[in-house]
Amino acid sequence: MKIQHDQPVHAGQWQLQEAKNRLSQLVNSAQHDGPQTITLRGKPAAVVISIEEYKKITSKPKLPLSQFFAQSPLHDVDLDLSRSADLPREVDL
Incomplete structure (x- = not known):
């Protein structure tokens, strides 16, 4: 069985080592296909987004x-919003 390495494990999801090895493709996917999740030990660890998406999120x-x-x-x-004119109750400490 031949494993192709031209696509991430799941569309939009990359294992950390694969993301490091194929950073250019990861960035390209973020620009054209939307947010890309990077996993560490099988759990989501980070997300790569395009600069346009970043600007939308941060430029409110x-x-x-x-x-x-x-x-x-x-x-x-x-x-x-009126405040009571009564004195506060005494507190025994």
Whole structure:
């Protein structure tokens, strides 16, 4: 039985040694086929993604806190933010 080495074990999944040996193909697969998982001792250990995917994930615009709350689906909820004027109870230590 002949084992072909032109594809990872499972599409999108690479054993660490194979990923090291075929880094160019791994990067190419990440660019064209989507995220590629690298396994270590049979368990997922890392994921290689294209630069475009990385930019999508990391370049979300950061909103000022006031704008974040204004866009919240709960912005119309009326919260009682008043504080009780009573003194706190005594605690025996």
